[in-house]
Amino acid sequence: MAIRVQREDFDVGAELSGLTEGRTDIGAITSFVGLVRDFGAANAGGMTLEHYPGMTEKELAAVEREAHARWKLSATLIVHRFGRLEPGDRIVLCAAASPHREAAFEACHFLIDWLKTRAPFWKLEDTPQGQKWVEARADDDAAAQKWETRR
């Protein structure tokens, strides 16, 4: 289990290699990378990610612990950036390693879905009309909710 909250970019290859370093019991790693998307004319700029230092790390660790309680996992990792980000920049990396691929897929999906509704981050997007706080999406609540009913 590993959590990092940082301003700097991350190297996905190095992060995933770190998960399996020296181990031969892992058959599958599923990872998710979230990126800053440019929505075209309506939103041609980057964004600033605000967060709540202290609580962020606690919530990410709780999400990770929950994944380990639900699936047989060899290792997990969450790296989340904050601060100024431009279109195309990486925002977040979630990874789950397991002997088997089904557990790796489900756990990785769970990590990002739960993180999105629990970890205290807020996006302030640049728009041609000025900076605008992104509103939470009902989709994201529904995605997180789906793991509640499967408990």
Added chain:
Amino acid sequence: MAIRVQREDFDVGAELSGLTEGRTDIGAITSFVGLVRDFGAANAGGMTLEHYPGMTEKELAAVEREAHARWKLSATLIVHRFGRLEPGDRIVLCAAASPHREAAFEACHFLIDWLKTRAPFWKLEDTPQGQKWVEARADDDAAAQKWETRR
């Protein structure tokens, strides 16, 4: 869309960066890495992956085309190794990039499930009793079948 069948290892970070290079329309990349797993005393060695050059590339390309037909994807990638592999070595990388994470997760899961029952690769494992051809798993057929019913 990109397919590679190669003896050499691959760098997951570089491969995923290549998918998004110069693009700002991608919000999500889900990737899967399969590794040679050491099953302990029963199977302490590595393996040799045989394949059918020519057909392998065609089948991987067909799996990729099917994923693009089913989901709104920005880019996909399959890299599969052959030849001699040791415990802990990477075997395969599947990646799906999309504006949205649900499509990226489903398509990546589909790529590996279909690949496992269609791409002409065969594992010859080293065991304390000598080399042994791995038998196909009913699990893998079931995993691939699940995408048929969802069509």
Added chain:
Amino acid sequence: MKILWFAWLRTRVGTAAEEVTPPADVDTVATLLDWLATRSPGHAEALAQRTVVRVAVNQAYAKPDQPVRSGDEIAIFPPVTGG
């Protein structure tokens, strides 16, 4: 008691952090929000729509009936949008 404001709630209130000493009968998350709303027009505006207000007490999510006491760190913020 330390109050932290985040995202657009911070913008409305006009400060990221403030130290407050509410009266003794302000002893739950819900009563604290009611009391904070009286501090300024910006506070009132920030807390007008309670359904979009999330509260953490000492860095853990809290429900309206959760007790609060002097010395607590109370964070108030809109639904999260990371990831």
Added chain:
Amino acid sequence: MKILWFAWLRTRVGTAAEEVTPPADVDTVATLLDWLATRSPGHAEALAQRTVVRVAVNQAYAKPDQPVRSGDEIAIFPPVTGG
């Protein structure tokens, strides 16, 4: 007609590739497998359990009733185990 054998079918047959000229009435995947099984005890053993035999004609999966003709590349192999 070129026949390619893979994995444990190759081991049983004892060769990875062979050039064959079946009689004219061997014109489908199924009749070709029947005919190949008569070529040697190794061929017979390799093709004994048809449910675990997969066939590709010109590098595409083929069903038992698919036609085969001179000049085709026919690959015969067990269920795949890559990934």
